[in-house]
C-alpha cells in the first residue's frame with residue numbers, strides 16, 4: 797500500500813466513522829518499531845508502521861487508523877485525547893477502535909495464543925498448533941488414532 801492509498805483510507809474512515817474530515821497527513825514510517833501508529837501532537841500528522849499492514853493485513857491497519865483518528869479528532873477539539881481520558885475511551889468504543897495503538901509485539905503474542913486445538917479421537921491426547929493442520933494427513937503421535945479439531 798502506498799502513502800497515497802493510506803491517506804485516502806484515513807480520509808474515508810474519518811468521514812465514515814467520525815463525520816469529520818481528516819485534514820492532515822497519513823503516511824508510513826519504517827522507523828516505527830513497536831507501535832502500529834503514532835499521532836504527532838505538533839504536526840497533527842499520523843504515522844503508521846508498514847509492518848502492521850504487511851504482517852496482519854487491512855483489518856489491523858483499519859483498527860490502527862481508527863485508534864489514531866480518535867487521538868487526532870479529540871486533540872483538535874481540545875478534548876481528552878490521551879489513553880486514560882474518558883473522552884478517548886468513549887470515542888474508541890463508539891467507532892469500534894482497538895484500545896491500544898496496537899503494538900506489533902502484542903499482536904504477535906495474541907496471534908500465537910489464538911491456536912488451533914486438535915484432539916485424538918481415541919486416546920484424547922490434545923495437540924495445540926499455531927497453524928491449521930491437515931487432519932486427513934496427520935495422526936496422533938501416541939496411538940496413531942485419527943484427530944479432530946476441537947477449537948479454532
Ligand SMILES: [Zn+2]
Pocket residue numbers: 863864867879896897
Ligand atoms: Zn494511542
Ligand SMILES: [Zn+2]
Pocket residue numbers: 916917918919920921936937938939940941
Ligand atoms: Zn491418540
